[in-house]
Amino acid sequence: MSEFIKAATRSELSSGDKLLVEVDDQLVILFQVGDDYFCLDDVCTHDGGTLSDGEFEGFAIACPRHGAKFDVRCGKALCMPATQNTGSHEVKVDGDDILVKLADA
Numbered sequence: 001m002s003e004f005i006k007a008a009t010r011s012e013l014s015s016g017d018k019l020l021v022e023v024d025d026q027l028v029i030l031f032q033v034g035d036d037y038f039c040l041d042d043v044c045t046h047d048g049g050t051l052s053d054g055e056f057e058g059f060a061i062a063c064p065r066h067g068a069k070f071d072v073r074c075g076k077a078l079c080m081p082a083t084q085n086t087g088s089h090e091v092k093v094d095g096d097d098i099l100v101k102l103a104d105a
């Protein structure tokens with residue numbers, strides 16, 4: 001069973017930023033929108049592109065390979081060519097720490 005693990009500190013991000021981090025040997029991306037934080041797998045479900053290299057605007061991250069977009073709040077695939085959601089993980093803030101709980105695979 002997974003638990004919350006420290007992934008970063010709040011000073012490493014500000015609103016509109018994304019940050020690639022490793023949590024328990026898994027690469028995931030932290031996103032900040034306003035005061036809220038979100039976390040997705042660094043994997044595009046179309047063909048395995050690295051979403052951390054993509055453009056992040058509003059609540060959407062775009063895959064740099066063929067342009068699929070995902071909602072950073074839940075991992076939902078927003079447009080073609082991706083049809084499957086990517087993994088999303090729970091995030092909480094404890095003081096200055098950003099903690100991530102990896103969803104069970």
Ligand code: FES
Binds near residue numbers: 046048082
């Ligand atoms: S690998 Fe991401 S859109 Fe094709």
